[in-house]
Amino acid sequence: MNHWLTAPIVLPLLGGLLQIFMGYAPLGLRRTLGLATTTLLLVVSVALLMLADDGAYRAYAFGNWAPPFGIVLVLDRLAALMLVVTSVLALFCHIYSTRGTDAVGRHFHALFLFQLMGLNIAFLTGDLFNLFVAFEVLLIASYGLLMHGGGTIRTIPGLHYVVLNLIGSSLFLISAGMLYSVLGTLNLADLAVKVPQVSGSDQVVVQAAGMLLLIVFALKAAVLPLCFWLPQAYSTATAPVAALFSVMTKVGIYAILRVYSLVFGDDAGALAHLGMDWLFPLSLLTLAVGVIGALSAQSLRRLTAWQVIISVGTLLAALSLTSVAGTSAALFYLINTTWVVGGMFLVADLVARQRGSVEDRIVTAPRMRSRTLLSVFFLFGAIACAGLPPLSGFFAKVLILQAVTPGWTMAWLWGVIMVGSFLTLIAYSRAGSIVFWRNVEGHVKDPGRLTLPVTVSAGALIATSIVIVAMAGPISRYTDATAQQLHTPSAYIEILDTPQVNGGSEQ
Amino acid sequence: MEILFALIIGSLTASGVFLVLRARTFPVVVGLTLLSYGVNLFLFASGRLATGAQPIIGSTETYTDPLPQALVLTAIVIGFAMTAFVVVLALRSQADTEDDHVNGKIEATPPVDTEEHAEDAR
Numbered sequence: 001m002n003h004w005l006t007a008p009i010v011l012p013l014l015g016g017l018l019q020i021f022m023g024y025a026p027l028g029l030r031r032t033l034g035l036a037t038t039t040l041l042l043v044v045s046v047a048l049l050m051l052a053d054d055g056a057y058r059a060y061a062f063g064n065w066a067p068p069f070g071i072v073l074v075l076d077r078l079a080a081l082m083l084v085v086t087s088v089l090a091l092f093c094h095i096y097s098t099r100g101t102d103a104v105g106r107h108f109h110a111l112f113l114f115q116l117m118g119l120n121i122a123f124l125t126g127d128l129f130n131l132f133v134a135f136e137v138l139l140i141a142s143y144g145l146l147m148h149g150g151g152t153i154r155t156i157p158g159l160h161y162v163v164l165n166l167i168g169s170s171l172f173l174i175s176a177g178m179l180y181s182v183l184g185t186l187n188l189a190d191l192a193v194k195v196p197q198v199s200g201s202d203q204v205v206v207q208a209a210g211m212l213l214l215i216v217f218a219l220k221a222a223v224l225p226l227c228f229w230l231p232q233a234y235s236t237a238t239a240p241v242a243a244l245f246s247v248m249t250k251v252g253i254y255a256i257l258r259v260y261s262l263v264f265g266d267d268a269g270a271l272a273h274l275g276m277d278w279l280f281p282l283s284l285l286t287l288a289v290g291v292i293g294a295l296s297a298q299s300l301r302r303l304t305a306w307q308v309i310i311s312v313g314t315l316l317a318a319l320s321l322t323s324v325a326g327t328s329a330a331l332f333y334l335i336n337t338t339w340v341v342g343g344m345f346l347v348a349d350l351v352a353r354q355r356g357s358v359e360d361r362i363v364t365a366p367r368m369r370s371r372t373l374l375s376v377f378f379l380f381g382a383i384a385c386a387g388l389p390p391l392s393g394f395f396a397k398v399l400i401l402q403a404v405t406p407g408w409t410m411a412w413l414w415g416v417i418m419v420g421s422f423l424t425l426i427a428y429s430r431a432g433s434i435v436f437w438r439n440v441e442g443h444v445k446d447p448g449r450l451t452l453p454v455t456v457s458a459g460a461l462i463a464t465s466i467v468i469v470a471m472a473g474p475i476s477r478y479t480d481a482t483a484q485q486l487h488t489p490s491a492y493i494e495i496l497d498t499p500q501v502n503g504g505s506e507q
Numbered sequence: 508m509e510i511l512f513a514l515i516i517g518s519l520t521a522s523g524v525f526l527v528l529r530a531r532t533f534p535v536v537v538g539l540t541l542l543s544y545g546v547n548l549f550l551f552a553s554g555r556l557a558t559g560a561q562p563i564i565g566s567t568e569t570y571t572d573p574l575p576q577a578l579v580l581t582a583i584v585i586g587f588a589m590t591a592f593v594v595v596l597a598l599r600s601q602a603d604t605e606d607d608h609v610n611g612k613i614e615a616t617p618p619v620d621t622e623e624h625a626e627d628a629r
Binding site for chain 1: 527532535539542543545546547549550552553554555574575578581582585586588589592593596597599600603604609610611
């Protein structure tokens with residue numbers, strides 16, 4: 001048992017607790033400790049990524065209860081990848097928040113760190129009920145973060161978000177109960193063993209539970225009929241929170257990928273690839289609705305929020321191909337889209353701060369002080385999001401397009417992604433040309449000057465797009481290996497053989 | 508017993524869903540609470556119903572599955588905290604928008620339902 005597996009959970013937990021007790025400490029101290037925690041988290045995540053790269057599954061059994069009886073943490077390539085994606089994004093969002101977001105409320109840093117803890121539990125856990133608990137941890141923190149900064153505009157979207165997610169939690173519990181009542185276990189590896197063995201009326205129950213779970217994860221991921229809460233909630237949240245939330249929909253996608261590749265994966269007999277035939281058309285529709293929303297967006301933040309939905313559609317379309325190539329392409333796209341969309345939220349906020357009362361609305365306004373720099377950021381971000389050649393979005397989309405085998409699926413996927421990308425490009429060109437070019441002379445009084453940390457964090461997230469292109473070889477090698485690992489669920493099941501660790505004094 | 512239990516879960520869930528779909532925050536909160544009651548009972552029943560059995564092997568002739576009870580306990584705690592949060596949030600939204608409609612203040616459209624109107628005037 002490798003105790004380092006708990007580090008991504010324990011670190012933000014301790015850091016967050018410290019922040020609660022330091023609610024009245026000087027802001028500088030709280031910032032330093034908060035940023036130190038996030039930096040350490042990044043270091044630990046990268047170390048775990050290197051550890052997981054050998055392709056083995058590492059299990060950590062809490063309280064030395066051997067699986068399937070206790071709760072296990074499982075580290076594999078996918079979990080490590082998600083940890084790194086999250087902690088890189090979180091570090092830059094955290095740096096950006098020192099601009100003043102964290103001074104608005106006393107517990108920003110605590111909530112931020114607890115949010116990271118919830119995300120990390122969700123990525124590491126190997127137990128379905130523990131996944132529910134992880135969702136609740138990250139949700140309760142996200143409720144606080146979403147409404148951070150107060151104001152009437154945040155209350156109503158926040159209320160919708162909370163109520164929807166509470167209903168989602170109820171559905172999650174119902175499906176967990178259904179699975180337990182038939183299979184007698186909630187350990188993911190054990191579920192993967194038991195699901196192919198069910199037959200008759202029990203199989204129907206498992207099938208229903210599986211579809212219910214898909215609804216829950218689809219709500220988290222914001223798939224079409226369940227995605228309309230997202231644009232309003234994300235576009236009213238403060239910038240670093242909105243940027244961090246670009247990974248929140250990815251938790252739903254992670255859960256879909258984990259549960260439906262392992263429990264209902266290739267080896268699940270009659271229930272193999274459950275729900276994937278539904279997911280493919282729904283994801284394409286999600287993509288289409290996202291594009292339509294982006295075209296209709298009235299502000300940069302809302303445009304970026306719709307971009308989150310476009311990414312979800314693209315990702316799930318690739319995942320629902322249930323092929324190694326498709327999964328690998330989706331993971332490559334996931335890295336790109338999480339970071340760049342996060343960066344776009346930050347850029348939109350920088351733009352809003354320099355345009356006075358107009359904020360980030362796509363209308364004519366006084367010229368921004370740092371127009372050149374911001375327009376370069378926006379240009380790079382837009383190119384990466386829309387998927388134009390030199391940047392990573394292009395390569396990710398090419399990988400997705402290559403992953404599909406010829407046939408009807410290919411016609412739909414190519415058609416929707418190509419037309420969607422083109423229309424996204426139009427949405428970005430329209431927004432960019434109005435915001436950056438159609439200016440009136442003079443500046444607004446409050447210049448909203450760019451400070452170094454803010455510029456660096458927004459710029460760095462956008463620049464990850466270039467880094468991903470430069471390191472495309474190693475990254476795609478890693479995502480290929482991850483996809484390969486996900487499509488051989490039999491190896492995951494071996495964690496059930498994790499022996500109990502005996503102390504010297506015990507018999 | 509199973510029939511009675513199933514009927515209770517069913518009616519709780521049905522009432523919960525109905526109330527969640529209402530347009531005012533108070534019924535929505537009550538609906539969420541009823542929904543979580545239904546879900547908790549459902550979860551409890553997933554270990555099968557048994558009378559006079561303890562979740563400890565050897566204490567009685569038959570024993571019952573302890574895991575659903577642990578799950579229910581967790582779900583109750585989380586559900587309680589979440590309900591408390593949503594109550595505070597609903598109060599906040601009422602204070603912010605001076606209305607308890609789930610969408611905040613709705614624009615006064617001409618054909619106002621008389622009953623709703625009487626409530627609003629209060």
